[in-house]
Amino acid sequence: MKNATFLFFLLSSMLLSSQQVKISGTVSDYAGNPMPGVNVIVKGTTNGTQTDFDGHYAITVSEGAELTFSYIGCKNMIVKIRDSVVVNVSLEEDHEALEEVVVVGYATSKRSFSTGSVTRVRGNRTRNRNSQNNMNSILQGRVSGVAISGTISQEKKRKVKSPLYIVDGIAIKKQYNSIVQSLKSEDIDSRKELKAFEAKNLYGRNAKHGCIVIQTVKGNYVIEEDENYAQITENQFQNVGVNPLSTFSIDVDKAAYSNIRRFINNGKEVPVDAVKIEEMINYFDYDYPQPTNEHPFSVNTEVAQTPWNVNTKLVRIGLQGKEYLNEELPASNLTFLIDVSGSMSSDNKLPLLKSAFKLLVKQLREKDRVSIVVYAGAAGVVLEPTSGNNKEKIMSALNNLEAGGSTAGGEGIQLAYKLAEKHFKKNGNNRVILATDGDFNVGLSSDKDMEDLITEKRESGVFLSVLGFGMGNYMDSKLETLADKGNGNHGYIDTMQEAQKLFGKEFGGTLFTIAKDVKLQVEFNPAKVKSYRLIGYENRLLADEDFIDDTKDAGELGSGHKVTALYEIIEVGVTSEYNKEIPKLKYTNATSNTGFSDELFTVKFRYKKPDGNKSIELVHVQNSNTQEMSKDFQFSAAVALFGQQLRKSAFINKASFNDVIVLAENGRGEDKNGYRAEFIRLVKSIDEKLVTDNY
Template sequence: MTDEFDALKAGLKAAPAPRAAAREEALARAMAEFDKLEPLAQGSASALRPKSDRPARAGLVERLTDMIAGLKLRPILTASTSVAALGLVTLAVLPNLDLRALRGPAEVSRVLDEAQKEEAVATLAEEAVPAPAPEPAARKVATPNSGVMADAAMEPEALVVAAPEMAMMPEPGQVLAEPSTEAYANQAANPVKITAEEPVSTFSVDVDTASYAIVRNWLNSGTLPDPEAVRVEEMVNYFPYAYPAPDGAEAPFRPLVSVLPTPWNEGTQLVRIALQGRLPAVVDRPPLNLVWLIDTSGSMEDPAKLPLLKQSLGLMLADLRPEDQVAIVAYAGSAGEVLPPTPASDRAAILAAMDQLSAGGATAGGEGLELAYKLAQKMAAEGEVSRVLLATDGDFNVGISDPDGLEAYIARQRDSGVYLSVLGFGRGNLDDATMQALAQNGNGTASYIDTLQEARKVLVDQLSGALFPIADDVKIQVEWNPALVAEYRLIGYETRALMREDFNNDRVDAGEIGAGHQVTALYEITAPGSPALRNDPLRYGAGAAADSVAPASEGEELGFLRLRYKAPGEDQSQLIETPVLAGAEADEDARFAAAIAGFGQILRGSVYLGDWGWDQAIALAESGRGADPYGYRIEAINLMRLARDLAR
């Protein structure tokens, strides 16, 4: 690039001074070329999408605009299409231009047109040098979303020269990666709490599984995941466990407590708290009214998005009952009803409507949600369950587009009794934060689907649990006994934390449990006097701890577990209580859950694991693998091995 730049400067110096008439002619033609950019500059900013939503463009300037937006450079040296029409080779300097705020050709054109138009045109005319039009030359360019270099002809209308330190054109064989706009919802890991100071821990249950599938996708692509993408509780709750189901006369779910030595810390113990939801017979469940809200924006064109989405929802149809109903709403630049409420038995009509869907346009997610909720409310009847099933990459940018705004909107809508679940598809612009805001405030769950096998797990194997709720606003509160537990740490659930007073407040929203669903939570606890204590005893006051305390005897109360839940459609919660007893026997499931919790903490870079690492996590998972009828556990063990190799 330096040689080209030097050659250009030498050519400019050797060129004869332009004639006055030629200057005027060049100025007029340059102004005409700039005026051609006006339609782009006049475009609505609200309709803009990231370049993954727009078809590939042949023009060099447009491709450079994409590169500029993706690379987020500051000052650039470029030439406009007006140079091409004049058959010129020249340089236009755009000083102090901050491209971080620019997205797409319309924004760049606006800056060119409004801020630099007069100066740039004058500069072009001043520096005009007659030059023969270059012959088109084959070269490689990066195509949007593909990551593959494709042959294209260099347009004769423009030649761009950049300063050597900020070369913008790809070298031969170079792939320009699509800039990632992924955003994840997470918080810092829960700290160790001192029981004497804060004996009560309160959180909302969580049965989402999106994080595990996203982590798996990262690892299978050959990269360790972003630590922010790892939510340990979602990884633990991805797997089925053999928990005992509640009897018919009992509450809709049954708690189970067990205690085992902490694998990564010899001086502490793990307390597993598990809930098993009741799974009624299929014939006993109420009819389902499902509104499939499908993102058909341009960003969904990737094979791992809309095409996989169609296949995934098609799998669900075989397990729906004739009295269930399905409607389809699609949204892109605007939202519309694709299929009116239709009996699930009419598979031909449903599949035909889905086949008509194609990707293109902006993402009017807010408008789509409004239409879907209205349709679901019209479909609802006494004793039936209505649910919006949103399938998207989460990238809303028209209408209600920020997580806070979506959270408030969904919070208002859940009072109608319509549930909302979210299915995430694809990578690159996956907006996990938006998906979490929607699912948590819509009394639903969030899942991520990257393969047809995952679609079968979520939408077929777990169909009833994913769609039919048995308890709403489920909250867990544990009071630890300071005589036997000096410190404790809740592993995961950072985004589900509640204030202590929220537990008895029925107006505070919490998690939903579906039919047959399971919930697993893990606490690491430390006895007074243990060498594993992380906090020194207080010098003054009742918080001062003894030098040593005998381990809790079997049957002693380590703590007390309280659960609150509401029956679907009810406003008043009910309470379940049970003690957390020392010596409660652990099993293979507890060991495997501990191994997955360790897996997630390693990926997050936890400071609580000491020297415990990949080999120990793999060995623990293998010891708790058990029957593994679906192969989920051996898949996790293989992912651990892969992560270990990638981390070396």
């Protein structure tokens, strides 16, 4: 009897086990990029999980169960489990029903361009359908980049698909369409458009949305990426006896890291000048304490042995901005300035941009106001100030944007600032958010033109955030200049995950400034330090006298922002190849003050309140004690070392990518959002590629 009972339970257990299956897989977006944070739930139950940073998930379910995959801004997908244990899915962007978008121009007369126009439209305000249709027919096609729906009803917009380009017999990858579109007419011998059916028969499935066949005059067209980065000259070691002061502006921009990630993920070599080490370091979150005094940030310093050089020490200086909850932030007057020119047609540009901005819109409050300005061949207003509780109207305006035409960026900036100033909120957050690839080619367009324009506009009290999109013709230098001179920050969005980081996890820091013109000046004690070098910040260096000059522009600190700077120092008495001897001075007494023998360096900070014109100064002193590296310190050092390797630095002392991996693994810590794990994966992928190439 006991044996029968045991056999019954054994069979029952085996049957129950056979009904359970472990499902795993990867969730990606429309462009094939992995999606972290996707909810994976067994339909009709509370059993669920989320994808990790690489888009992977694993869940145990019963055979025949249905899995629901859901993510903000994407359509839900339901998959029935049969006999497969690996289920990979790709989520589609969710296009909502459109509403009417009214286009208003500031010009008093119509201005026509070969690529588009902006028109002030006056008409009868009668609400009947015929009047509405007449208004739509007047507007249709007048503004490049704006599509007008036929009625205000539930009509759905047909998504415009990109054709396949064949240039000199070679099929062009979709991400390079914008480069082909910029071909000059005098370089084209012939151009033929094929409809979808004919194109698909000739060129296969990739031409299912039609094909444009181009023959150039020279007949040997090759894609040449036209990305632009400011030239960077690496900081050298400075002799403390001659240069005891190091002065620079803070930098909270993070565009360089996501841009570098884009190159690595696409299997391409990272341009040296695309590597800004300070932006790589500041991409990551560090556990600095919140401020406890009247200043809006805390100051933190550490000193430890340099991981890549036994003869030097590494100094870490960290600022932690005061963090405010979303509901604590003042009312916002936001003006979205969106590039809808032809170069923005790729999937990783305007379509990604619209999805990204929807994440921001979902967080707006009733007291916030949003306006939308677009520019292509000209600029126009597509949404007058709209309350944050009217999210459907704002999203409809975003959904209605399409790409086409040239790029009058200067005109768009002027119009956006004009609108922002008109609806300025006193004691509020007044900000223009520019989203573009930076390829301005009509009117004001050079870096100098942009710098002069923004320097003038920032006097209005309106701040500027700049978001870069796309590849092939990405103008990093221009966008960095705009953000720096516009009292704002610069980000690069390569995936929806990056959009979620900027507009979700870092919403306050992205949009709300708590301190402006923040400058740091470090004075090294010559009794302790022989020489030093600042790692990164080459584009942020200031003259020593600029530190106390309140007319000199510097960086801004947002709510919750963290800023980290690393110095490599050589102490007195240490022999190093980097120590350069200088001639003895005839007129200057180089002896140090012995009254501060325990101090290694002093850090001075100056900042202004967001609406202030006079700087406030505070001082922090670091003694000469060397500590064991904290996990955060180890990780920031790993990022700095990797950045130096990408820049082919003269100071890495033959450190390998494996050294970076070990250091980063040791400093990985809790890594709640998986960003550090992703960094380690990127370094490993480069390390593996080098091994493969060398083999």
